[in-house]
Amino acid sequence: MISRAESAAATRRTLLGAAAELLDAGGTEAVTLREVGARAGVSRGAPYRHFADKESLLTAIGVEAWREVGAGTAALRADAGLSPADRLRRGLAELIAIGRARPHLYRLMFSNPAGDPGAMARAAQHSQDEFLAIVAALVGDKDARRYGGLLMTSVHGVIGMEVSGQLTVEKWQATAEELVGALVALVADPNRPAWPGA
């Protein structure tokens, strides 16, 4: 038997899944609460039983995505068969993969919900902490945050520009992987120069 609470939770998940489909297909504009309801087999008003408004629904999708990324990064960090540099490369590759396969979701994950500023940043926190731990294993605790920030932002920029069509191999003579790889190689270099001014 399914209790009412279980049924409601299932509906919520179905709504999120339907909304994610629409998001991938056509961006946030394509996510209409009516269509989300229809695909989830409920009426147009049903989503309001689970999300305050459309923006909350979208934010929930992004939060869920960050949760998955965080879990993946944690698993990476726990994988004893990988070198620190490999963990770093794979973690970054995971983000690049999301950006390419699901650009709208990727954009959403780095958006700032007007109704609840900081909600997405909080959701990203765990994932970024895991990432920082990986970087720390490579460069030491002292510089982990600075180099982590440099890597995180750089990768985000590479993906963002590729998604917007402004990063082309012809123009920059480098692929996203090469740009990221260059940075990783630099950070992983034991003879890397000291952090400027530090």
Add this chain to the structure above:
Amino acid sequence: MISRAESAAATRRTLLGAAAELLDAGGTEAVTLREVGARAGVSRGAPYRHFADKESLLTAIGVEAWREVGAGTAALRADAGLSPADRLRRGLAELIAIGRARPHLYRLMFSNPAGDPGAMARAAQHSQDEFLAIVAALVGDKDARRYGGLLMTSVHGVIGMEVSGQLTVEKWQATAEELVGALVALVADPNRPAWPGA
């Protein structure tokens, strides 16, 4: 006497200005053609005489912004009183300034219009060519594109994460300026390591 063409061009500019105001105030969602028309002193249908649809209007705002940035970068490059490294720093600082002062416009400049993919990338071309010329003066023609790409994407990532609230000094122990400054210092370093794999 103002000719009909001049009047139409003036209306177009007024529409763009009104739309930019709304964009800054509340993002693309807040840009309604009705309000744009009202602020420009015309009716709700008038914008359609100048722009195919709402997305075209938004794209035009982004294109215009890229034109101004490109002009600014060109002026920077022509300024004989600046060192190559200073030109680079100022050019990047200009982008950071836009990201902070007008985050919605900044996001628009790095978006990819669904109706005309590549339109924004084309608009950004001139600005990025100017930027590349500045980088080339610093690192030589051979590596200009690669290092230019690295700098451009990194700065974009720093701004993007700051705009989304995911770049905080507490978390990364570095400000946007410091992260960018570290990269610039690295690239400007005459003893910088060779580009990996090149």
Add this chain to the structure above:
DNA sequence: CGCTTCAGATGACATTGTCAACTGGGTAGG
């Protein structure tokens, strides 16, 4: 068995993007 709670359904409304039809003053050709 009756009462409460709550997921879901439905009707309604304001807002908005968009188009078709219309208007009026500039503009070119005679």
Add this chain to the structure above:
DNA sequence: CCTACCCAGTTGACAATGTCATCTGAAGCG
């Protein structure tokens, strides 16, 4: 100067959408 065209701008209309108030029915609880 006259006339016919052009086209920026207006207005009416419509469908789609977010959102709310209200209603319904079944699950849970005494």
